[in-house]
Amino acid sequence: MTWVLANLEQILELSLTHLRLSLLPIVLGFVIAIPLGWVAHRYRLTRGLILTLVGLLYTIPSLALFVVLPPLLGTPFLSEANVLIALTIYAVAIMARSTADALASVDPDIQQAATAMGYSSWRRFWVVDLPLAGPVLLAGLRVVAVSTVSLLTVGVIVGVDSLGYLFTNGYQRGILASVLTGVVVTVLIALLLDRVLALLGAWLMPWTRAGRASRRSRVAQPSQLVDRAPATVGTGVQGSGA
Amino acid sequence: MIEFRSISKRFDDGTLAVDDFSLVIPSRRTTVFVGSSGCGKTTLLRMINRMVDASSGALEIDGENVSAIEPVQLRRRIGYVMQNSGLLPHRTVIDNIATVPRLNGVPKRAAHERALELMDTVGLDRAMAKRYPSQLSGGQQQRVGVARGLAVDPNILLMDEPFGAVDPIVRAELQQELLRLQRELGKTVVFVTHDIDEAFLLGDQVVILEKGARIAQRGTPEEILANPASDFVASFVGADRGRRALSIREVDGARVLVDADGNLAGRLVDRPAEASAS
Ligand SMILES: Nc1ncnc2c1ncn2[C@@H]1O[C@H](COP(=O)(O)OP(=O)(O)O)[C@@H](O)[C@H]1O
Numbered sequence: 373m374t375w376v377l378a379n380l381e382q383i384l385e386l387s388l389t390h391l392r393l394s395l396l397p398i399v400l401g402f403v404i405a406i407p408l409g410w411v412a413h414r415y416r417l418t419r420g421l422i423l424t425l426v427g428l429l430y431t432i433p434s435l436a437l438f439v440v441l442p443p444l445l446g447t448p449f450l451s452e453a454n455v456l457i458a459l460t461i462y463a464v465a466i467m468a469r470s471t472a473d474a475l476a477s478v479d480p481d482i483q484q485a486a487t488a489m490g491y492s493s494w495r496r497f498w499v500v501d502l503p504l505a506g507p508v509l510l511a512g513l514r515v516v517a518v519s520t521v522s523l524l525t526v527g528v529i530v531g532v533d534s535l536g537y538l539f540t541n542g543y544q545r546g547i548l549a550s551v552l553t554g555v556v557v558t559v560l561i562a563l564l565l566d567r568v569l570a571l572l573g574a575w576l577m578p579w580t581r582a583g584r585a586s587r588r589s590r591v592a593q594p595s596q597l598v599d600r601a602p603a604t605v606g607t608g609v610q611g612s613g614a
Numbered sequence: 615m616i617e618f619r620s621i622s623k624r625f626d627d628g629t630l631a632v633d634d635f636s637l638v639i640p641s642r643r644t645t646v647f648v649g650s651s652g653c654g655k656t657t658l659l660r661m662i663n664r665m666v667d668a669s670s671g672a673l674e675i676d677g678e679n680v681s682a683i684e685p686v687q688l689r690r691r692i693g694y695v696m697q698n699s700g701l702l703p704h705r706t707v708i709d710n711i712a713t714v715p716r717l718n719g720v721p722k723r724a725a726h727e728r729a730l731e732l733m734d735t736v737g738l739d740r741a742m743a744k745r746y747p748s749q750l751s752g753g754q755q756q757r758v759g760v761a762r763g764l765a766v767d768p769n770i771l772l773m774d775e776p777f778g779a780v781d782p783i784v785r786a787e788l789q790q791e792l793l794r795l796q797r798e799l800g801k802t803v804v805f806v807t808h809d810i811d812e813a814f815l816l817g818d819q820v821v822i823l824e825k826g827a828r829i830a831q832r833g834t835p836e837e838i839l840a841n842p843a844s845d846f847v848a849s850f851v852g853a854d855r856g857r858r859a860l861s862i863r864e865v866d867g868a869r870v871l872v873d874a875d876g877n878l879a880g881r882l883v884d885r886p887a888e889a890s891a892s
């Protein structure tokens with residue numbers, strides 16, 4: 373504890389750096405994955421190809437990627453860019469599959485109805501398909517966020533400051549408190565981002581909060597002759613878990 | 615008036631869903647396509663708003679070939695109501711109803727005002743305007759679906775088994791509402807169902823379909839019941855059994871009607887009672 377208090381300023385600074393460096397890959401990964409996931413979802417031919425490719429990308433060890441990227445991209449060896457690009461690649465790898473799954477999760481009846489009302493396919497994608505894919509997209513993004521925060525710690529090996537510094541430095545100098553603090557703060561940041569994303573999702577998708585006890589599945593059954601009132605009965609279907 | 619002229623539809627996988635279908639659908643009347651599942655009803659309906667394009671033949675609306683009309687524009691002036699309402703789950707009731715007017719560029723305020731009026735028209739409490747579809751019962755969702763279909767005051771209203779997924783009591787209620795609406799609004803309604811009772815109740819013209827959308831018989835409910843064109847039709851409409859096959863029995867000098875199951879259906883009088891004014 374004394375160690376933490378003595379080094380509070382450094383811990384805080386590393387935390388902020390860590391958070392800052394995490395955000396870019398998360399956002400970039402999301403933005404790049406949407407068109408990729410759409411193509412994978414839309415065309416049967418490309419689906420296998422794209423999903424296998426991003427699956428492979430994810431299996432490349434991060435350290436290897438840090439080493440391979442500079443000669444490939446012509447970036448300096450000890451540059452932040454390498455880590456950011458590597459993390460973006462991982463984010464895309466996770467998010468492209470999530471996006472394909474998310475788009476596939478949209479009820480085709482609703483898409484048909486939207487088309488029947490006179491949405492062009494472009495407009496329908498943005499205002500119907502994408503928002504309705506939201507819950508599954510969000511689930512994917514939360515995984516990306518947590519994974520990015522955790523992977524970023526490895527960046528310290530190639531000279532990029534992050535909470536990983538508390539691991540390596542603490543290890544070299546034999547300060548257990550430093551290593552532990554690094555772990556705890558990394559987890560806290562991951563949890564924080566996860567929470568923020570969940571709240572953002574709830575705010576952007578108010579309909580997912582309304583009436584969890586669901587609708588369309590209530591097909592008429594001969595025994596149930598009464599028009600059911602808005603479902604308020606807890607049916608325990610909350611958090612269906614994507 | 616909608617006219618199908620020798621329309622066929624073969625899907626990419628080779629299914630011949632519609633085989634040389636010709637029909638005139640009169641304006642301001644309700645025409646019902648009825649037939650068992652897979653006979654091509656939905657495909658026929660979706661050709662009218664070009665959700666499906668015919669492989670051959672011509673389809674005209676008021677003399678204009680639909681293939682010459684841009685599909686997105688065409689759909690915005692034809693109402694469409696489907697089973698399970700097809701409401702946008704992420705839009706409130708009022709926004710759902712206002713969808714097509716908004717697509718057509720009507721300002722939000724005006725579209726919402728009109729949406730509230732439509733809620734009255736279809737018998738929905740205005741208090742539900744801000745709810746999401748998941749917060750409504752099945753019957754209420756269908757009412758929203760109908761209101762949405764009417765939002766641009768279209769001449770044509772396409773309804774694909776709109777009451778198929780609600781329970782019998784609510785269905786009966788919705789059917790009566792539709793009859794009332796149709797008396798008031800006089801749309802060209804094309805209604806799809808697999809339920810012959812629903813077809814007879816709602817249809818001015820009933821078209822009984824067999825596989826490949828082949829017309830087994832077309833006519834008013836009376837014509838079809840009086841003269842089933844084939845054994846298939848007779849059996850499909852149940853003219854030979856149950857509560858549609860009535861016989862006369864004399865009881866104390868009065869004549870009563872008994873159905874095929876022996877249940878009393880009513881008493882035979884000289885002329886039908888005056889329809890009570892509603
Ligand atoms: N998009 C499609 N691709 C291939 N076959 C289809 C498609 N849509 C419908 N069909 C086939 O066409 C036939 C008629 O379908 P449909 O019009 O939906 O029937 P209904 O509405 O009467 O149940 C069925 O055999 C169905 O399987």
Ligand SMILES: [Mg+2]
Nearest residue numbers: 655656657774
């Ligand atoms: Mg159908």
